[in-house]
Amino acid sequence: MHSIWAQEEQKDKPEIQVVDSLYREDQFYFTFTYDSANKVEGLSQNKFSPGISLGFLRDFPVNKARTYAIAIGMGYNLSVFNHNVYQYANTTGVGTSYQYEFISSDTYYQKNKLTLHTIELPIEFRWRASTVGSHKFWRIYTGFKVGYVVSDRYRFQNDVQNVLFKNNSDLQRVQYGCYISTGWNTWNFYAYYGLNSLYKNATVSGKPLEPHSLNIGLQFYIL
Numbered sequence: 001m002h003s004i005w006a007q008e009e010q011k012d013k014p015e016i017q018v019v020d021s022l023y024r025e026d027q028f029y030f031t032f033t034y035d036s037a038n039k040v041e042g043l044s045q046n047k048f049s050p051g052i053s054l055g056f057l058r059d060f061p062v063n064k065a066r067t068y069a070i071a072i073g074m075g076y077n078l079s080v081f082n083h084n085v086y087q088y089a090n091t092t093g094v095g096t097s098y099q100y101e102f103i104s105s106d107t108y109y110q111k112n113k114l115t116l117h118t119i120e121l122p123i124e125f126r127w128r129a130s131t132v133g134s135h136k137f138w139r140i141y142t143g144f145k146v147g148y149v150v151s152d153r154y155r156f157q158n159d160v161q162n163v164l165f166k167n168n169s170d171l172q173r174v175q176y177g178c179y180i181s182t183g184w185n186t187w188n189f190y191a192y193y194g195l196n197s198l199y200k201n202a203t204v205s206g207k208p209l210e211p212h213s214l215n216i217g218l219q220f221y222i223l
Contacts, residue, residue, distance in 0.1 A: 025066075027222070031218070043211060046112070074120065077147060086102070117150055124181075144178050170200060175213070191215070
């Protein structure tokens with residue numbers, strides 16, 4: 001009697017890769033910028049003026065390859081302007097009015113800054129060289145955003161003064177402008193230009209004080 005031993009070979013099961021042909025890109029963003037204000041003769045920056053933005057953008061691809069898309073979202077922006085514009089509140093008469101003057105170069109002070117907290121609504125058109133299997137690609141995103149300044153604070157400080165006030169009625173609450181974000185993979189150059197002035201009714205020596213925001217820095221995206 002013969003015994004027959006049969007051994008069944010176990011073959012490795014092939015890995016199943018799920019390909020997401022309906023992927024979306026770059027839906028969370030973080031931006032770090034240098035903030036400046038231009039278009040005003042006599043206005044200058046005296047320290048580094050940082051800006052930080054973060055938010056969410058819903059990505060809507062518009063072609064089959066998903067290399068073109070429109071994105072709509074919401075975000076938060078913090079802008080700090082360290083400049084030479086001294087502001088003070090005049091409480092005489094009815095209500096509060098604000099006056100402005102340029103600080104002379106020989107005046108010593110520790111702080112002179114305007115801080116803005118803004119809720120933003122961006123919309124952008126996107127081109128990217130993305131593929132289903134790679135998250136490393138070139139991108140050019142251009143957009144327009146509208147922001148509402150929900151909080152503002154001005155502070156001046158030197159050896160003899162400590163000025164602080166909030167809710168300046170001369171500020172433009174609604175801010176809007178155009179921007180571009182372009183780069184490769186993680187690193188993206190970012191620039192924003194405000195199309196309207198930071199102030200609506202401010203003057204210095206009888207001349208309109210109409211600075212426009214110019215923010216330049218880096219933007220980072222997360223899926």
